[in-house]
Amino acid sequence: MLLFLGSLIHSPSKLQAAVIDDLNWQEVREGESVPFILQAALAIGTITIPLYKDQCSAFLISDDVLMTNFHCIKSRYHAYEVTATFGENTYSCNKYIGSHKNLDYALLKCKNSPGISKGHLTLSPVAPQKNQAGFIIQQNCLSLKDEDCVPRALLSPGVIARIEYLKFTHNMDTIKSSSGSPIFSQEDMSVIGIHYGGIVDRYTGRGIRNYGRPMNKIREDILKRFPKVLL
Numbered sequence: 001m002l003l004f005l006g007s008l009i010h011s012p013s014k015l016q017a018a019v020i021d022d023l024n025w026q027e028v029r030e031g032e033s034v035p036f037i038l039q040a041a042l043a044i045g046t047i048t049i050p051l052y053k054d055q056c057s058a059f060l061i062s063d064d065v066l067m068t069n070f071h072c073i074k075s076r077y078h079a080y081e082v083t084a085t086f087g088e089n090t091y092s093c094n095k096y097i098g099s100h101k102n103l104d105y106a107l108l109k110c111k112n113s114p115g116i117s118k119g120h121l122t123l124s125p126v127a128p129q130k131n132q133a134g135f136i137i138q139q140n141c142l143s144l145k146d147e148d149c150v151p152r153a154l155l156s157p158g159v160i161a162r163i164e165y166l167k168f169t170h171n172m173d174t175i176k177s178s179s180g181s182p183i184f185s186q187e188d189m190s191v192i193g194i195h196y197g198g199i200v201d202r203y204t205g206r207g208i209r210n211y212g213r214p215m216n217k218i219r220e221d222i223l224k225r226f227p228k229v230l231l
Contacts, residue, residue, distance in 0.1 A: 018198025018207025020158070020171040028137065028153035036189050037137070041153035042118040045086040046139045046177060047093065047108075051078055057138045057180040058084055058093075058108075059191075061123060063115035065229050066108045067218075068180035069196050070099045073106040084110060085139075085151075086118050098226055102166055104196045105218050107229060121182055123219045123230070124190035128168050128183075128212075132160040136172040136195060138181035157186070160193075161209065166217060167196075169209045174198055183212050191215050 026033075028041045043060040047068055056072035066084055073079050079096040092111045099106035128134075135158065139151040158172035170183065174195055183193035193212035200207050222229055 018200050018210045019173045019175060020207045020210070024173055025154045025156055028155055033155075037155065039119055040121060040182075040184070040189070041137055041155075042086060043115065043120050044137050044139055044153065044182060045084045045118075046151055047072070047082055047084045047180070049073070049078065050081045055177040057178055057195075059180070059182045060110075060115045060118055060120040061107075062120050062229060063113040064110050065097065065115075066093050066110055067194065068106055068108070069194065070101050070104045070106045071196065072180055073108060074099065074101075079108055082108060084108075084114070086114060089114070089118075097229065100218070100221050100225075103218050103221060104213050105194055105221075107222070107226060122190045123215050123222075124185060124188075124192045125216050125219055126190075126192070127216045128160050128163065128185075128192045128214055130160055130163050132192070133186040134158065134160060134170070134172070134184055134192060135186060136170075136174065136178075136181050136183050138174075138178050138195075160212075166213065168193065168212050168214060170195075170212055172210060173207070174210050183215075194218065 047058045058066045058068035061067050076096040082094045084091050084093040091114045093108040095109035097107035137155050156173040161169040181195045182191040185192045195212050198210040
């Protein structure tokens, strides 16, 4: 029996946890990962949402602007006292800029410009394609059952499986608080999507497929509604 977790559970981190086949996380480590991967991982963090007492993933798109999912931060009310942690550094990112429900993204402004030291990611203007190779990076845990872990940068490779209206499916592994993680193109390392949910088998807990929103559509919306963000 299949279960779409997002239809039953409202806490944001419960909307995703789909490991497809075997868990294939690769830890991003100094000396073992390519320079781009190491640099990109710095700009990817975990946001803590006091309203939910929960967490989501997020990533920097400028020196002081953070992107996550709409279902994690739906309004100014949900942004109250939100913080973002990148490695050992934590920043206040509680200023709500705006969001889009159907594209499932939200923007927050952070204090003290974390992107100056962490860098920020490039949003692709090109639509993701079927069978396109990519990878997801997030700050998360190596075990599905590790409730007390210290998150570390993890990468999972995969492909875009199917293109649908304002969404696509992919087979990159996601666990725990991975909503809001960036999905990269393997070809040019730009962000082609934002992960937002998954379908799992109700009895085994194993993943069937994961979902992302196309970044080219999100980028278009940001340029139209919040143009200063990407200047």
